[in-house]
Amino acid sequence: MVARNQGNQTKSFLHAPVVLAGSFTIVAGPVMGVQTGRGFTATRVGVGDYLITATDGTHTDNYQSLQDANVIVQHTAGAGGIADIIAKVGVVNLAAAGGATFQILTHDLTPAIAVAEVPADDAVHFVFLLGNSEQD
Amino acid sequence: MADRNFGNQLKHFMHAPTLLAGSFVIGAGAIGAVTGRGFGVAYTGAGNYLVTATGPRIDNYNSLWAVKLTLQHVAGAAGIADRVIKLGTVTLAAAAGSTFQILTHNIAGPALNEAATDIVHFEFLLGNSSLD
Numbered sequence: 001m002v003a004r005n006q007g008n009q010t011k012s013f014l015h016a017p018v019v020l021a022g023s024f025t026i027v028a029g030p031v032m033g034v035q036t037g038r039g040f041t042a043t044r045v046g047v048g049d050y051l052i053t054a055t056d057g058t059h060t061d062n063y064q065s066l067q068d069a070n071v072i073v074q075h076t077a078g079a080g081g082i083a084d085i086i087a088k089v090g091v092v093n094l095a096a097a098g099g100a101t102f103q104i105l106t107h108d109l110t111p112a113i114a115v116a117e118v119p120a121d122d123a124v125h126f127v128f129l130l131g132n133s134e135q136d
Numbered sequence: 137m138a139d140r141n142f143g144n145q146l147k148h149f150m151h152a153p154t155l156l157a158g159s160f161v162i163g164a165g166a167i168g169a170v171t172g173r174g175f176g177v178a179y180t181g182a183g184n185y186l187v188t189a190t191g192p193r194i195d196n197y198n199s200l201w202a203v204k205l206t207l208q209h210v211a212g213a214a215g216i217a218d219r220v221i222k223l224g225t226v227t228l229a230a231a232a233g234s235t236f237q238i239l240t241h242n243i244a245g246p247a248l249n250e251a252a253t254d255i256v257h258f259e260f261l262l263g264n265s266s267l268d
Binding site for chain 1: 184189
């Protein structure tokens, strides 16, 4: 653990927004691998098509607004064998019955843009900044 | 300084996570100006950079919760390149401080690749509690 007094808090223009962040790996199969984070469940819908749902099995969360979204592919093997695959945000449904949903798509860049699977053992990281106040 | 009352704090599912954020200029085979605190950055090859959580203390974090990476094309609209940015290997327990490899590569190929004077921006949201 970091031995510092990191007492400075992050402030925002929004009313107490929530950071929903985490990552998941795709492993051979392909199937969903390790998930890191809280407040969501990640599922693999199809090739290069993943769904984040704001539920942890106990709570079902619906947020008021999506203020910021970032998704990125991690190439866990380092510099070698990097693939031309990037991640994008797909359909977002904040009012879904089972909790807000966020589709993440990964696609090929060359030669033709097509939805493509994240290479085995690579990871997808996501950060969603969510409004959780009627004042936003 | 922004003359406002920024009273609203971000809420998290984690226990008091730490935001390690900054940027660095890609020089000609080197690192240029660095902005930020709590880290050092090293050039390890074309399109291959290593952010280490040290400066001057050595920090090891418990978990990596979130990542944002962006490549800034400082020339503006002109001459923009077919280049993307990715996270590489992460070692939170490295002896000299947690390390985060950042890779930039061109699309056609793909091969690690860089453009001098462009800037890499990064944010890592890190768990720093044994409760996480």
